[in-house]
Amino acid sequence: MASQSNKGSPFKTHLFVFLLPAVLIYSAFMILPLIDTLRLSFYSIETDGATSFAGWANYITIFTDERWSTDFVNALKNNFLFFLIHMLVQNPIGIFLAALLSLPRLKLKNTYRTLIFMPTMLSVVIIGFIWQLILSPIWGVGDTLVGFVGMNDGLPPLLGEESTTLLTLSLVSVWQFVGIPMMLIYAALLNVPDDLVDAAIVDGANQWTAFWRIKLPLILPTVAMVSVLTFVANFNAFDLIYAVKGALAGPNFSSDIMGTLFYRTFFGFQLQPGNPSMGATVASLMFLVILCGVMIYLYAIQRRLRRYQL
Amino acid sequence: MITRKLILCSGAAAVAFAVTGAMTGFSPVASAQAEELVIESWRNDDIDIWNKQIIPAFNKSHPDVQVRFAPTPPADYNASLNAKLAAGTAGDLITCRPFDVSLDLYNQGHLTKIDAVEGMENFSDVAKSAWQTDDGSTTFCLPMASVIHGFIYNKEAFKELGLEVPKTIPEFMKVLAAIKDEGSYAPMSMGTADQWEAATMGFQNVGPNFWNGEEGRKALIAGKEKLTDAQYIKVFEHLAEWGPYLGKGYQAQSYPDSQNLFSLGRAAIYPAGSWDIATFNSQADFEFGAFPPPVPEGQSTCYISDHTDIGLGINAASKNVKAAETFLSWMTTAEAGELMSNALPGFFALSNHKINLTDPVAKEFVGWRDSCESTIRNSYQILSRGTPSLENDLWNVSVGVINGTMTATEAAEKAQTGLSSWYKPQQ
Structure with missing residues (x-):
């Protein structure tokens, strides 16, 4: 942080050269397509391929046409639920696991860490397939397992009912990605100097109070970062829902999130022809939601976080 | 600072998904060789x-x-x-x-x-x-090629339970009830998890008998009939009766599950598309046959979906x-x-x-072309041209009535509202 640029020092050409490849690639594959998506959302495309400027028409349609707004609000609501479940389940469990892993006398640490992180590295198609099999009321092991605890009727069709599908898929996603908050927070916890904890223990604290009073306040910035990463990832989520429930995200759109709504709109589905300009509008709105979320985080939360020099 | 950069990067990376859809500008050259x-x-x-x-x-x-x-x-x-x-x-x-x-x-x-x-x-x-x-x-x-809808059944199971191939809908329901009462087979193997099964193997399979095939299909296109008319509500009412006879947990049963349940001999009847014959030929080790969609009581003409x-x-x-x-x-x-x-x-x-x-079963299927009137799926021509497409709506509402989360009337109204929202002759 000490490298404040001094006035009068010569222009550092080498910095520019070093940055150039990244800037070029980033602009070509991220910034340009993003701008083009925003542009496309202001056009309308006829079936014969003719494009015309439409102003805000697409946005007005999404918010005022009853069919579009129902779908959009439903997807947005489901997406918030999806995010909420990750925040309430994935991140606390991630912190908890990281805290356990950082306990000084725990054996087989690396084994646990690898095992918990493993699902994160698997393809989402495999995850979807495995869980569909486990939860299948027809052949699933879940059926046998719940029989052991007295549920003789077996598993209800968790992935087939309107009330349970989204919740089940969220928890599957939590299971897959819990390794990421765990790793990030574990890394932060390793940075907490042992002296601080030792001093606290000498003063009479046990591991429990040491965690709450010493470690947690020190890792809060990481927790906040994990939260915002969760937010961004969840509002771009698509693959698991698509892999398990398809683009119609059934039953009755109960597992529809922004990503599946976008896919269905942009590419079309079955006999439904794709609509690139409406799709771009949905994508722009997704971008806007994420942008707002990240802004709120940057201005309302990150500035208030207290950082400690360790 | 590191944190902030990370956030910005990941924020931008996250948008990438939304953005990839719009990347159309680059056009690599086709690399097919001559001839x-x-x-x-x-x-x-x-x-x-x-x-x-x-x-x-x-x-x-x-x-x-x-x-x-x-x-x-x-x-x-x-x-x-x-x-x-x-x-x-x-x-x-x-x-x-x-x-x-x-x-x-x-x-x-x-x-x-x-x-x-x-x-x-x-x-x-x-x-x-x-x-x-x-x-x-x-x-x-x-x-x-075209595909024909109907029902494939396990001949050995039918013989074992002493059942006759049903010709009318009341007979069909009796057969289903008999299989369920006996208990060793699931009466019918179909799931609603993939949605299209309910619409294609359900609605489009048995429906033409209710809306009189081509006549009803053309009337719908011309705007002379509506999906809320009695014949369509009857199709949904009939589909709603299927629910109790599908296997346990059918709401989470996928299409391959349905095929497997039947080819493993655990279900007696399979609402089919003729394309399933090849799968069952290679996987089922029992004799199976086919019957056309049963007609409503007292109707003499039968209609089949012979879909291009x-x-x-x-x-x-x-x-x-x-x-x-x-x-x-x-x-x-x-x-x-x-x-x-x-x-x-x-x-x-x-x-x-x-x-x-x-193939004997394929012969049975194609034989119905002589005894029944052929039609195609009613949502395919023109009616799926707008948003929402009738086809996608039919998937949704067919699942709804079979799962019991929608009544027949609600289903018909939902499909009709969707169609009339963009299709002029239905307004």
Whole structure:
């Protein structure tokens, strides 16, 4: 942080050269397509391929046409639920696991860490397939397992009912990605100097109070970062829902999130022809939601976080 | 600072997903060699049949043309084909979905007119209707095959339980009840998890008997009938009766689950598309047969869904149009038709040639063409052109009534509202 640029020092050409490849690639594959998506959302495309400027028409349609707004609000609501479940389940469990892993006398640490992180590295198609099999009321092991605890009727069709599908898929996603908050927070916890904890223990604290009073306040910035990463990832989520429930995200759109709504709109589905300009509008709105979320985080939360020099 | 950068990066990375959809500007050059024909298709199940039977047979008479069958998984086919056509990397021959999806491709200039191809006179207007402009003046895909709906049943199970093949709906319901009471088989194997099964194997399978086939389908297009009319509500009411007779947890049962339940002999009846015959031939070790959708009590005419499903067209950007035309005109011959129909039991050639089928169950299916009136799925022509497409709505509401989360009237109203929101004759 000490490298404040001094006035009068010569222009550092080498910095520019070093940055150039990244800037070029980033602009070509991220910034340009993003701008083009925003542009496309202001056009309308006829079936014969003719494009015309439409102003805000697409946005007005999404918010005022009853069919579009129902779908959009439903997807947005489901997406918030999806995010909420990750925040309430994935991140606390991630912190908890990281805290356990950082306990000084725990054996087989690396084994646990690898095992918990493993699902994160698997393809989402495999995850979807495995869980569909486990939860299948027809052949699933879940059926046998719940029989052991007295549920003789077996598993209800968790992935087939309107009330349970989204919740089940969220928890599957939590299971897959819990390794990421765990790793990030574990890394932060390793940075907490042992002296601080030792001093606290000498003063009479046990591991429990040491965690709450010493470690947690020190890792809060990481927790906040994990939260915002969760937010961004969840509002771009698509693959698991698509892999398990398809683009119609059934039953009755109960597992529809922004990503599946976008896919269905942009590419079309079955006999439904794709609509690139409406799709771009949905994508722009997704971008806007994420942008707002990240802004709120940057201005309302990150500035208030207290950082400690360790 | 590090944190902030990370956030910005990940924030931007996260947008990438939303953005990739819009990346169309770059167009790599197609890399097909001269005289090699590449066929785009969603029938990845058929890759062996193409490579071992159809292409070798074609090469016997045309040794100078190389043909490569390059399928994409069915669910991704439309999206990936569109992307390839836009980028100029699509194959020479395009397997055509029926009706609007292909009509759009033609209107956008991706498919050529094929009326002049030798052999096109072997197809009836009905067969060609799925791949013509609305006025019927131009054909852009060669009709390859149709599929027929009905029910496949486990003959041994029926014999064991002393059941007769049902002809009317009350008989059908009695058979289902008898199988359920006896308890060793699931009465019927169908799931609602994949949604299309409920609409295609359910609604479109039994429906034509209620709306009188072509007559009802055309009346719907003309706006003379509505989906809220009594005959459509009756279809939904009938579907709602299926729920209790489907296997345990059918709400989470996928299409492969349904096939497996039947081919393992755990279910007695399977609402089928004729394309399932090939799967069951290779997987079921018991004898199975087929019966047409049962008719409502007292109705003498039966209707079947004999749906034009696969066509083959020529990519307008192909460098081998001549060779592609040669291939198409070979596909119109009786030889090709018989080869296809027998290699792919359950896909029935649409040409007027007399074709000998060897598969007994496929023969049963095609035999209904003589005893019943043929129609096609009612949501396919014109009615799925707008948003929401009737087809997608029918998936949703058929699942709703079978699962019991929607009443028949609600389902009909929902489908009608969706259709009338954009289709003028229904307003």
